[in-house]
Amino acid sequence: MVSERIGLYIDKKGISYYAFENSINASRGAISKAVKENKSIGSSMLEQIMAVYTDLNPVWLLTGQGEMFVGNEEMLLNKNIETYQLKTDNAMEMQQIPLYDIEAVAGLVPLFQDSKSQEPIDHISIPHLPKCDGAVYVTGDSMYPLLKSGDIVLYKEIHDLKNEIFWGEMYLLSIDMSGEEYITVKYIQKSEQHGFVRLVSQNKHHQDKDVELGKIKALALVKASIRINAMH
Structure with a gap:
């Protein structure tokens, strides 16, 4: 079969x-x-x-x-690991980073609100990464070719949206779109509109979008990504 x-x-x-x-x-x-x-x-x-x-x-x-x-x-399997570190980050010798299924936990909001009660599907150990709170699989092509569907992103949760955004960095975020949760990975830049932020894609086929800061219900700074490649 x-x-x-x-x-x-x-x-x-x-x-x-x-x-x-x-x-x-x-x-x-x-x-x-x-x-x-x-x-x-x-x-x-x-x-x-x-x-x-x-x-x-x-x-x-x-x-x-x-x-x-x-x-x-x-086939030989190879894992590509990209890190996105800030100058203030301290690398950890080793950590067990939980890998979550976004669908099973019903989105980022409940995951970030009570991650301890959520059951991870696995754990990831990579030496010398900055502190990460968790990891999830990416879907969609908005950050292609930097990220593609099926890649894993490792993140650090942001709780103070007004004061802890580093402009131009890559974020995993949950946006309220007419009552529906929209989960995506984007660069966040300053918007010309007061009270808004600009979401920017790596994929040039996706247009930049200004969204109200209050519409962002969960936010995490992307610290690293993992892609598994198969080579002949």
């Missing part, structure tokens, strides 16, 4: 089902359930998988013939 081979591929890559589903814009559990229950996966989803994971041999995926990876070579 195709779903079984996708499960083998995910295991070989060493990534979680959550990260895999995020990277192909699939709903939570869509792939893991299909693999566990040996169910078929739609053609549009298969096309998305092959578009994102170009090292996956489509012949092997669809027929089981040949090798799992394109080029008939074993």
